[in-house]
Amino acid sequence: MAIGEVLSADLIKSKIYTAVNTIETMLIGVITSVDHVNLKYGVQPVLNRYDDGDKEFVESAILFECPMMSNKCGSFFIRLPYEVGDMVYVGCSKYSVDEAISDNLTKPNRMYGVQQFRQIDGVILGGILSDSExxxxxxxxxxxxxxxxxxxxxxxxxxxxxxxxxxxxxxxxxxxxxxVSGNLTVNGNIIGKSNINIEGSGTIGTVTTKKGTTLDGHTHPYNPGSNPTTSTGAGEG
Incomplete structure (x- = not known):
């Protein structure tokens, strides 16, 4: 094989290697900022990237406003309160995420021709429990x-x-x-701040008035004799 052919083959291999290594599919990161209303978060990839020019590992760029895959449908949703420092798993979309989620309508891909599977087109797929937490x-x-x-x-x-x-x-x-359908058991005090209406019969224990009178042995005075009054008067206490 001629020297020129070897150099050409090495150049092709190098270009293929570079192209393959710029494709991002999945990554693990840590949340750096939160926006729970819009479900968008800053994510710092935990593994540094290798810089071919400087021949060293450098910190990967933060993914800003990375959308979160959420459990939502119609008017219902479940929002998980991710915090700064939480470890997450991020999947990289083939096409521009910002372009795709601008609305719910089909549309031409205005980013056609731009590099696919970029880190900046990541979507948070879920949380990961790190070995240190x-x-x-x-x-x-x-x-x-x-x-x-x-x-x-x-x-x-x-x-x-x-x-x-x-x-x-x-x-x-x-x-x-x-x-509440069925029996209700309360192992503690019941404090009512308004009226209580009970239908049907029931059994209760000791009842004490606000002034401290126990109704178990509570009596009213009356006027004895051959011609008692019809009213027993106000209750004591």
């Missing part, structure tokens, strides 16, 4: 679990049936009307 709870490994690792509050749909809500703080239900 806090482990997940070993509880409810067979159940559907939503848990706050800082407070240990959790919502669990049990595999064998039933639902558990566990928290050390207040649970707020903000609704004009709440209906």
């Amino acid at each position: 806090q482990r997940l709870s070993s509880d409810n490994t067979s159940d559907l679990l939503i848990q706050n690792r800082k407070t240990n509050d959790k919502f669990v749909i049990l595999a064998n049936g039933g639902i558990e809500l566990v928290t050390k703080t207040k649970v707020i239900v903000d609704s004009p009307e709440t209906e």
Whole structure:
């Protein structure tokens, strides 16, 4: 093989190598900024890229306003509150993400001819648990679990049936009307700040008035004799 042919082959190989190495498919990064309203985040790739010119590894550029793949449909959505420092898995779109998500309509690709599979066209596909961070709870490994690792509050749909809500703080239900079908057991005090209407019969324990009178042995004075009054008068206490 002639020297010219060898140089030409090496040049072709070099160009192919360079072209292949500029194709980005997937990468792992760490969130640097958050925009929970628009579901766009800054992402810093964790692995440095190799600079062929300087012959050394340099820090990869931050992906700004990287969209998050989300669980949404129609008017419903589930928003995961990613934080700065969270590790995420990013997939790189073949074409321009900004161009594609500008609206929900089909349109010509104005970025046609531009390099495909670029890092700047990344989409966050989900979170990754790094080996250096806090482990997940070993509880409810067979159940559907939503848990706050800082407070240990959790919502669990049990595999064998039933639902558990566990928290050390207040649970707020903000609704004009709440209906419970079935028996209700309360292991604690019930504080009513308005009227209580009960239909049907029931059994209650000791009842004490606001002034401290216990109704279990509560009596009213009356006027004895052959001609008592019809009214027993006001209750004591």
